[in-house]
Amino acid sequence: MKLGELRRMKKFVVATKNKGKLKEIEEILKGMDFEVVSMEEAGVNDDIEEYGSTFEENALIKAMEVHKRTGELVMADDSGLEVDFLNGAPGIYSSRFAGEGASDEDRNNKLLELLKDVPFENRKARFVCVIAVVLPDSTYFTVRGTFEGYIAFEPVGTNGFGYDPLFFLPEYNKTAAQLEASKKHEISHRGKALKLMVAELKKRLDVGKSWHFT
Numbered sequence: 282m283k284l285g286e287l288r289r290m291k292k293f294v295v296a297t298k299n300k301g302k303l304k305e306i307e308e309i310l311k312g313m314d315f316e317v318v319s320m321e322e323a324g325v326n327d328d329i330e331e332y333g334s335t336f337e338e339n340a341l342i343k344a345m346e347v348h349k350r351t352g353e354l355v356m357a358d359d360s361g362l363e364v365d366f367l368n369g370a371p372g373i374y375s376s377r378f379a380g381e382g383a384s385d386e387d388r389n390n391k392l393l394e395l396l397k398d399v400p401f402e403n404r405k406a407r408f409v410c411v412i413a414v415v416l417p418d419s420t421y422f423t424v425r426g427t428f429e430g431y432i433a434f435e436p437v438g439t440n441g442f443g444y445d446p447l448f449f450l451p452e453y454n455k456t457a458a459q460l461e462a463s464k465k466h467e468i469s470h471r472g473k474a475l476k477l478m479v480a481e482l483k484k485r486l487d488v489g490k491s492w493h494f495t
Contacts, residue, residue, distance in 0.1 A: 292316050294323045296347040296357035301442035302471075306358075309466045309475050315354070323351045336361065336373060337423050340413035348415040356478065360410040360470060362444045364432060366403050367395060375444070389436055389447050396432055404432040408448065408457075410470040412478045422481055426473030430457070441465070 293315035295306055303319050310317055320326075329346045333339040336359040343357035361375030371378040371392075379387040396404060408428040415421045428448075436446030438458025445458035457465060466472040 292318050292323060292351075292353045294318055294320060294347055294351055294353045294355045296320045296325075296329070296343040296355055298328075299442075302358070302360075305466070305471060306475065308462060309472055310479075320347050323347070323353060325350050331359065331373075333359075334373070336409055336411035336425070337413070339373060340411045340423060341415075341421065344413040344415045344421065348419065352417060354414070354417055356412055356414045358410055358412045358471065358474065360408065362392075362406060362408055362448070364392070364396070364404070364406040366399055366405075372409075385443055389444060392432065392444070392447060393435070401431060401434075406430060406432050406448065408444075408470040410474040412474045414478060414482065416485065420485070422485070424474050424477035424481060426470040426475075426477060428457075428468065428470035428473070 297303055307317055325347050329343050331339040333342055339359035340357045344355045348355040361372050363369045363372055379391045410426045411423055413423045431449045433447050433449040438446050438456045441458035446456055448457040
């Protein structure tokens with residue numbers, strides 16, 4: 282795909298309804314040459330069933346479905362928390378960990394209960410983010426980013442969402458929810474995956490220096 286075709290693209294649709302996630306993605310991709318819009322802003326209002334067994338499969342299912350309905354350049358991510366002591370759970374079920382309709386607090390409380398009395402050294406965990414991108418010609422790719430840390434004994438911090446207040450980073454002596462946004466975007470699973478996504482788009486769209494990433 283050449284630069285002329287790229288310039289005719291009006292929107293970069295992010296296949297999510299999660300406002301916290303969308304805000305984070307918009308902040309990280311500030312400076313892109315596209316109008317970044319949510320799936321709802323692009324006219325897709327219903328929930329898309331995630332029936333895959335991996336982060337990659339679920340991200341691609343969402344991106345393909347939204348692309349099919351909009352014809353736009355679409356990205357979807359599937360992300361979650363893997364806790365070693367729980368054999369990788371909650372994994373792809375991170376958002377449904379405490380049942381449908383549960384709050385972030387509900388999910389965090391369930392995680393803390395499952396790790397009750399587990400010593401710090403056995404609470405190693407990671408956030409995983411897989412991004413799938415579908416281009417207007419229906420070709421696609423996926424990238425993966427990870428963010429290593431430990432599960433804290435209680436939630437701390439307000440600069441985040443989901444499991445961020447429990448995700449402790451020894452090298453900073455802070456949870457992910459205590460980090461400044463700029464630092465979190467630099468080192469987080471989503472920040473890493475988005476940088477890989479932009480690098481791959483540069484190659485596939487043949488835009489050279491016309492694609493800006495800050």
